[in-house]
């Protein structure tokens with residue numbers, strides 16, 4: 001968009017981020033983990049759709065010192081926007097990008113020989129004389145994603161620690177089966193393996209400063225996973241990791257966490273029209289007016305992240321009332337039934353996700369309708385939509 005107009009244009013669809021809800025959720029977790037454990041705000045995937053820079057700024061103001069991102073590019077965006085805290089790049093970093101990461105003081109996950117070779121090259125070339133490469137070893141404990149274990153881990157860690165200018169700042173793992181179940185034997189085995197692997201490193205003189213393993217569900221359910229740092233994603237945004245996590249939390253009386261959803265997703269009624277009984281609505285005439293129907297046209301569609309599987313299924317809130325989606329979600333538009341909404345007119349706000357008066361549409365409701373999880377609903381909201389911070 002032309003920059004000249006960008007900030008003057010009224011958005012037709014937007015995302016509101018509540019700074020007070022985010023603050024309240026982070027305070028809940030500060031109390032839960034206690035003063036000796038740090039919190040990492042996991043802001044990958046555009047802060048789970050909430051807006052990475054906006055969330056990082058708010059979290060930093062509240063005293064969060066660690067940020068978890070996926071790519072070096074995400075870390076650079078934080079630095080360009082003045083974020084000073086520690087940033088850990090948790091996803092794959094092509095070796096060519098390590099120099100940029102180090103230059104911008106980004107920590108990064110390490111588990112690959114190509115990384116060790118590149119770091120050794122940077123060290124030989126003198127680049128690491130003034131800058132330190134801060135790495136976090138990824139320990140494979142059973143998720144079968146990134147990481148190393150056993151002898152391979154020790155050999156790799158020794159290799160890295162022998163490179164001048166490389167600091168093994170941290171070591172971490174990630175749980176495979178903690179939010180999907182109420183049965184945590186596998187998670188417990190991962191906890192044991194993490195401790196064993198850390199002990200194996202210590203035995204060869206590699207004493208890692210920052211150990212971390214907990215995501216939201218682990219942080220809530222298992223205090224022994226807190227170590228020095230907890231990586232908070234979904235729950236920081238006020239959403240429970242799963243109903244299973246909530247059930248176990250309830251059993252163990254850890255469900256008194258008052259999590260407040262941070263995000264609301266809104267659009268504007270563009271037109272209201274009346275269809276005669278029996279009229280087909282939208283592409284494929286897949287919607288159907290079963291009575292004389294007042295239809296509101298909304299300027300939001302699957303391009304915005306409003307999933308096409310919500311066709312004929314979802315509801316939106318207009319003037320505090322639930323309105324059914326009629327017909328197929330289009331690329332940039334959809335239609336809803338406002339027959340029973342008194343006074344509905346162009347310009348009205350329609351809530352796709354969030355509360356309006358006594359009604360609420362949750363990420364879990366939308367996730368249930370399209371067969372996915374709340375994580376995916378929020379992370380897939382188009383990052384180009386404006387994120388507006390509200391109190």
Ligand SMILES: Cc1ncc(COP(=O)(O)O)c(C=O)c1O
Pocket residue numbers: 042090174214215216217231232233234235241
């Ligand atoms: C490595 C890692 N740590 C932490 C998190 C945060 O998890 P959650 O959103 O369940 O708190 C994620 C999210 O996928 C992750 O990949």
